[in-house]
Amino acid sequence: MVRLEGRSVRMDVTKDNHPVEQMTKDPVVIDQVKRLVHIAPLEKLFNVARAHSLWPLGFGLACCAIEGLMAASMPRFDLARFGYEVIRGTPRQSDVMLVAGTVTKKAAPFVVRLYEQMTEPKWVIAMGSCAISGGPFVDSYHVVPGVDKLIPVDVYVPGCPPRPEAVIDAYIMLKEKIMNPKVVELPRG
Structure with a gap:
């Protein structure tokens, strides 16, 4: 369950519909890619801040x-x-x-x-x-x-x-x- 603007929304993410899991079946690669996908935009923002300070x-x-x-x-x-x-x-x-x-x-x-x-x-x-x-x-x-x-x-x-x-x-x-x-x-x- 995820709460969005006071409403509860059920997000159904199954193993079959995740695009990373459709590309590969290796569980180690899947875990690493999932972590990188979520962190990459934030890390780019941090790198810009680091470079300018x-x-x-x-x-x-x-x-x-x-x-x-x-x-x-x-x-x-x-x-x-x-x-x-x-x-x-x-x-x-x-x-x-x-x-x-x-x-x-x-x-x-x-x-x-x-x-x-x-x-x-x-x-x-x-x-x-x-x-x-x-x-x-x-x-x-x-x-x-x-x-x-x-x-x-x-x-x-x-x-x-x-x-x-x-x-x-x-x-x-x-x-x-x-x-x-x-x-x-x-x-x-």
């Missing part, structure tokens, strides 16, 4: 923080027009981590700890050649050859140092990625 966590490990991130926030490039101007100082209020600069093996546990303290869902932007691949220090014994060895990275911003336009473009790419996520098909059988 990114709260970045910025911490500078080297020169990329000044040359790329801070310069993008200045009036000439105006990161504020996209709504990303307030860079959070704590991981518990952030959902985007901006790794700007060289990650040393001594700083690696702190980067991982900050990532783990961030709220779900969370994304990572690696800025500069040092954060992406170790940069000119890649042959050193104390430098991590890319932050993607520690945490998953969603967007890479190349350059040494990265241009402020590239930082803004990375935000836009992340926004598109959040609004249009890739759908992963489940294996059958």
